[in-house]
Amino acid sequence: MGNWNQEELKKALQLYAVTDRHWLNGRRLADDVERALRGGATFIQLREKDDMKLEHDAFLKEAAEIKALCRRYKVPFVIDDDVDLALEIGADGVHVGQSDMETGLVRSRLGKDRIIGVSTQTVEEALLAESRGADYLGVGAVFPTGSKADASEVSMDALRAICKAVSIPVVAIGGITEENVMELAGSGIVGISVISAIFSKEDVEGAARALKSRTIRMLGLSGD
Template sequence: MAGADYFQLREKDLPAGELYNLAREIKRVLPSRVRLIINDRLDVAMAAGADGVHLGEASLPTDVARRLLGPGKILGVSVHSVAAARQAAAAGADYLLFGHIFPTASKESLPPRGLVSLREVAASVGIPIFALGGITVDRVASCLAAGAGGVAVMSGVMAAADPAGAVAAYRKALDMVG
């Protein structure tokens, strides 16, 4: 876990019972300082004792999710517009994943949000913003300069020929700016 503070379980295909068992096992083996966030499954996050949930902006309304989670649990929301970011923050999200910032193969049908929108979101909500989408090592500094508190880099690591080397390169890019 090399310095990670959060572990997000992003598994969309498992039935609820299997996902619950997987979440419980992950929670059991994670270092106590690492917070487990379940992606898209509030029911499983609550039942498995996860530290929080990450939802899409089209999921359960943020204010409802906030009430269901209760105090001390983390609520993250993926958003794709400035208006949705403001709404999710006002409704109780703890952090936002905003993007896609740059063009990506997985989001070809949607225009990139760009650094200007990222800057506008970061300036208008009082919670951490993480930039997503098309984030390469050489784009990390521009995302942080636009107000992102961090970046999410799934394919930048998972599609790399050397995933461990990619993680090291992203960490170095983040450290150079921070």
């Protein structure tokens, strides 16, 4: 896991922000990422949807700029799915879904020092991902979400069962907002992963700050 041991990674997963170019409205993605970091985002995933992908060189430049921001704010920076890009720019790792590259193969490509996150929905998927080298899991969708049209929901019981079954940190994903985040209290998660709850807001920094505050309360922590 490179610069992060498991306790450091657990803390870094409290407010996990995933980028989405759809919400920019003329702004630069790197600027919105910095606003989220100023507001308290503790982890950044660069995610490019197929319908809005940049040309490779432009994406590489953008990724390098966001990586530099994350270094400055001392938070992990991972790439969604693209192992080759993560290696090319020296990202801290990648996050993969069930339909992406298999976790063990990702680990063999990245080596032991980079972070691997895996999206899971069942205890079986979670245990397999952990055994193949995942460092953390993203479990969801815990609420209805418009960010991933094909996302099916995971019950609170299933979320608790996954958290109990694995020894690696778990973050909840899918449809989480400032209004519903408290419903996740007691589930066993170490944090939340969000897209629109931060990046769809006009005040990205303020949205991140408010969501971080409520997430800390939800986790039963006294400070960040």
